[in-house]
Amino acid sequence: MTSYDIRKTQISVETIxxxxxPRLAQPLRxxxxxxxxxxxxxxxxxxxxMAFQAELRELxxxxxxxxxxxxxxxxxxxxxxxxxxxxxxxxxEHAAVWHEAGGWAMREILGQPKAIVPAAKTVGGIGTRLMVPLGHIEAAYVRSHFSTAEMTIWDGPRRDEIAFGLVMATGGRPHARIGGLAASDISVHDGQR
Structure with missing residues (x-):
């Protein structure tokens, strides 16, 4: 038995x-x-x-x-x-429980990548749009993968609800060309470089 009740879930995928x-050979998703x-x-x-945070691991x-x-x-x-x-x-602080529960879950399913999981949180009403930062899963200094994904749902969160979200991408920004560490040059494997 959990202390939370799921009203709805949503999975959304953009294909860019x-x-x-130039058109990409393989689209970014x-x-x-x-x-x-x-x-x-x-x-x-x-x-x-803390008990609430632990229960959210399954979610x-x-x-x-x-x-x-x-x-x-x-x-x-x-x-x-x-x-x-x-x-x-x-x-x-009710949102902050997701730092461990959501981040831990992504790391578990992705094979324990090293880089910090970027995050955004806010208090808001129905239809709040949150731009969630993205970063490379293995090295935080890979600039090509600094991006955002929009997290929103038309009828939530209501006053007594919380929206917890995860975002993932199959690559960095299309046409990234501002330099910095390239994903192909990750060598230290410390979560940064």
């Missing part, structure tokens, strides 16, 4: 062929997976959120597995991030 430059849950702490202060596993499947498998994923939107009767 170009950004006004950017996906979001999110769940809208009832916030068990809406309208009140809860001093201990993270489910969303991560569905998103990887939608994008074509583990070997296709090059970038990731996570996002959270807390409805107005909650607090930002």
């Amino acid at each position: 062929w170009h950004e006004r430059g 950017v996906g979001t997976a999110l769940a809208i849950i009832r916030n068990p702490f809406a309208g009140r202060y809860e001093p201990d959120l 993270g596993r489910t969303l991560a597995a569905e998103l990887v499947h939608a994008l074509g498998g583990n070997d296709k994923i090059e970038a990731y991030g996570k996002g959270m939107i807390v409805g107005e009767d909650g607090e930002l």
Whole structure:
């Protein structure tokens, strides 16, 4: 038995062929997976959120597995991030539980990549649009993979809900050309370079 109730989930995949430059041989695919849950702490202060965070690991596993499947498998994923939107009767700390639960789940399914999982969180109402940062899964300094994915759902989160989301991409920005560490040059394997 969990302390949360899922109202709905959503998987969304964008297929990008170009950004006004040459057409890509293989399109970039950017996906979001999110769940809208009832916030068990809406309208009140809860001093201990650790049990809630632990329970959310299963939700993270489910969303991560569905998103990887939608994008074509583990070997296709090059970038990731996570996002959270807390409805107005909650607090930002209710979103922070997803840092461990969502990030841990993505790392588990992707074979323990080293780079930090970028994140964005906010408090907002129905239809809030959150731009979630993306970064390369193995090295944070790979500039070509600095990007964003939009996380939104038309009817959530409601005042007493939380939207937890994961984002993944099959590559970096189309036509990336600003230098920096290339994905093919990752050599230190420390999560940075």
